[in-house]
Amino acid sequence: MDKPPSHPVNNPAPPPHLPSRRSFLRTSAILTTGLAALAASLKPLLEMNDFPTMERFLQKYYKEMTPQDMDKVLARIADETEKQYGLRPHVRDLKPMNGVEYVYCLNLTRCIGCRKCVHACVAENNQSRDPEIQYIRVLKLPDGSLDVDKADHFYASETVPQKGFFYMPVQCQQCKNPPCVKVCPVHATWQEADGITVIDYDWCIGCRYCEAACPYWARRFNFTQPSIPKDRLNPDMAYLGNRPRRQGVMEKCHFCIQRTRAGRYPACLEICPAGARKFGNILDPNSEVSYILRSKRVFIQLKEEMGTSPRFFYYFDV
Amino acid sequence: MTAHTKTGITTAIVCATFSALAFAFWFDSGGTHLHRPAIPLVDTNFLDKSTTRKSYADLVRAGADLSDFDCYVCHDKKSPPPLRLDTNQAIIVAAEHIGPTTFAADDIGTNELTALMERLRAHSDPVAGLVWQRVSNTDHLLLLKSDLSLAQGRDIVLAALNKVVAEPCIYESERFKGIILDSETVVHLQQSQTGPNLPHLNRLLLEDAFGLPRNRHADIVMGHGQHGRNNNCYNCHNETNLTLLQPRDGRQLTFAQSSQLCGSCHGPTKADWDAGAHGRISGYWDTTKGPIERKDCVNCHNPHHPHFPPRRPAPGPHPLREVTVADASPPRQD
Numbered sequence: 287m288d289k290p291p292s293h294p295v296n297n298p299a300p301p302p303h304l305p306s307r308r309s310f311l312r313t314s315a316i317l318t319t320g321l322a323a324l325a326a327s328l329k330p331l332l333e334m335n336d337f338p339t340m341e342r343f344l345q346k347y348y349k350e351m352t353p354q355d356m357d358k359v360l361a362r363i364a365d366e367t368e369k370q371y372g373l374r375p376h377v378r379d380l381k382p383m384n385g386v387e388y389v390y391c392l393n394l395t396r397c398i399g400c401r402k403c404v405h406a407c408v409a410e411n412n413q414s415r416d417p418e419i420q421y422i423r424v425l426k427l428p429d430g431s432l433d434v435d436k437a438d439h440f441y442a443s444e445t446v447p448q449k450g451f452f453y454m455p456v457q458c459q460q461c462k463n464p465p466c467v468k469v470c471p472v473h474a475t476w477q478e479a480d481g482i483t484v485i486d487y488d489w490c491i492g493c494r495y496c497e498a499a500c501p502y503w504a505r506r507f508n509f510t511q512p513s514i515p516k517d518r519l520n521p522d523m524a525y526l527g528n529r530p531r532r533q534g535v536m537e538k539c540h541f542c543i544q545r546t547r548a549g550r551y552p553a554c555l556e557i558c559p560a561g562a563r564k565f566g567n568i569l570d571p572n573s574e575v576s577y578i579l580r581s582k583r584v585f586i587q588l589k590e591e592m593g594t595s596p597r598f599f600y601y602f603d604v
Numbered sequence: 605m606t607a608h609t610k611t612g613i614t615t616a617i618v619c620a621t622f623s624a625l626a627f628a629f630w631f632d633s634g635g636t637h638l639h640r641p642a643i644p645l646v647d648t649n650f651l652d653k654s655t656t657r658k659s660y661a662d663l664v665r666a667g668a669d670l671s672d673f674d675c676y677v678c679h680d681k682k683s684p685p686p687l688r689l690d691t692n693q694a695i696i697v698a699a700e701h702i703g704p705t706t707f708a709a710d711d712i713g714t715n716e717l718t719a720l721m722e723r724l725r726a727h728s729d730p731v732a733g734l735v736w737q738r739v740s741n742t743d744h745l746l747l748l749k750s751d752l753s754l755a756q757g758r759d760i761v762l763a764a765l766n767k768v769v770a771e772p773c774i775y776e777s778e779r780f781k782g783i784i785l786d787s788e789t790v791v792h793l794q795q796s797q798t799g800p801n802l803p804h805l806n807r808l809l810l811e812d813a814f815g816l817p818r819n820r821h822a823d824i825v826m827g828h829g830q831h832g833r834n835n836n837c838y839n840c841h842n843e844t845n846l847t848l849l850q851p852r853d854g855r856q857l858t859f860a861q862s863s864q865l866c867g868s869c870h871g872p873t874k875a876d877w878d879a880g881a882h883g884r885i886s887g888y889w890d891t892t893k894g895p896i897e898r899k900d901c902v903n904c905h906n907p908h909h910p911h912f913p914p915r916r917p918a919p920g921p922h923p924l925r926e927v928t929v930a931d932a933s934p935p936r937q938d
Contacts, residue, residue: 308612319623326626400918404918549888549894564881577879582881
């Protein structure tokens with residue numbers, strides 16, 4: 287504690303070009319505190335293990351990239367993945383096909399709620415296993431209602447299906463009028479020509495507005511660095527699809543863009559043991575989805591009243 | 605106290621407080637990470653894309669042993685096998701098509717035997733407890749010995765299992781809680797709790813409880829339709845040539861064409877299947893890029909009891925805390 291000088295004779299004033307003892311002590315105390323507070327506030331940076339390289343930091347926006355830029359970016363992603371997982375992935379940037387608009391149909395009469403689609407999706411799309419990220423939630427609903435407030439998605443019965451219930455898997459509905467795209471402040475998510483709403487994981491700032499805007503709770507946030515066992519990495523990757531994500535970015539179902547834009551069916555459809563999932567090009571009148579929407583009696587879009595106009599249709603038969 | 609003193613004291617207190625806060629923040633006191641149990645990797649069984657059954661066409665493609673489908677090894681080509689009905693007009697399936705009722709030495713492989721013996725030693729689950737009771741006291745001691753040879757163990761286990769098979773129906777809902785019964789067992793459970801097929805039912809129950817393999821072709825149980833009217837083998841099989849199938853319009857179809865036979869009765873479903881709207885599909889939706897793979901009716905449905913069997917669900921999302929059903933679905937006041 288610096289006391290005011292009581293004996294100015296014994297404590298002569300310092301020469302005018304030097305600070306007084308009091309002001310020196312005060313300034314240094316404030317400086318020390320300020321530095322300590324600054325250091326403490328920057329401490330979380332010590333936990334950051336994924337500093338962006340200059341290359342990634344200066345990367346252009348997806349829609350502004352030339353093919354040469356994209357080649358460089360894909361090579362960088364392949365290098366980073368190989369460094370992290372010891373496996374050289376096949377990363378591509380697949381563009382939408384002309385005359386194709388994807389539609390998903392799900393038969394609620396057939397779905398038995400076995401959740402195999404959930405885990406096939408995790409395996410295909412390189413989602414984090416621990417912490418867990420799953421794009422599909424299977425809701426267990428009592429017969430005779432579509433009130434999602436009554437749904438249970440933690441069900442763990444010995445066997446499925448249980449009598450008196452039906453099961454409704456919910457994932458990204460690939461809306462025609464997507465609220466998540468409207469709220470993104472940096473245009474890191476947008477709707478492509480074939481109807482898939484995609485995310486550029488390198489452009490996302492992790493503000494989670496889109497998560498709040500989505501009425502289907504279809505978007506997932508990487509709160510920590512995702513962890514995938516090396517032997518479970520799927521090396522068949524797409525830039526807008528299943529390439530490994532970083533901490534602090536959003537992700538969601540993209541209709542398995544790395545498969546569907548190469549002409550294949552999505553992973554959740556291929557594994558469904560009951561054949562409840564149907565996928566295809568709605569612009570092709572001979573596709574399964576066209577047949578279903580044309581000929582099946584009832585089909586619903588989940589939360590139709592939100593005006594999102596999903597490309598994901600639930601229907602019943604029998 | 606002068607103004608200088610006050611300023612000094614205030615500055616000192618503020619500096620000390622903020623330094624202490626900075627110190628605490630740096631050493632992260634009170635900011636520990638939430639402790640949660642590690643999330644296990646999902647069982648690879650749940651990532652298996654194979655179909656529930658193998659169709660005849662699959663077996664031909666795989667070059668598998670088709671001797672099971674060679675009907676005329678046993679049957680006479682000249683006379684169609686007669687059908688026998690019980691008093692309820694339900695068909696009596698010949699014993700040869702039901703499979704043996706007692707367990708034989710080569711029914712249980714080494715791995716299954718080891719697992720079964722472990723479960724008997726523990727006899728903590730009700731089914732293992734039941735079988736354990738049928739083992740004699742001297743054999744109890746033998747089973748508990750660590751130097752027991754597999755052949756000896758097999759003899760003891762087989763004797764105990766066959767004792768259980770010969771008993772009255774062993775099914776009790778409490779005893780079989782948590783065991784997934786095969787659809788065939790379920791049909792048998794409805795039809796054979798008494799009567800000549802009871803030993804077979806007991807055997808199926810034991811097979812389901814201990815996960816023992818099953819001889820698929822020999823096991824035929826009639827459960828096509830819940831009305832019980834489709835009970836004539838020759839509704840679908842051709843009586844003059846047992847290697848062929850025969851819809852009511854008189855066409856003759858091979859086993860590989862069985863889907864057309866199914867379609868002769870299940871017309872709307874067949875129309876959906878033709879359009880790709882019913883049944884499993886894999887491969888390429890864009891047929892210019894690659895082939896589309898269709899599955900047959902019998903890849904998922906057993907023609908003798910076609911109801912889709914129940915199964916164990918894959919694990920759901922792991923909540924950060926214990927979730928009760930009440931949390932997950934709060935009661936609504938409407």
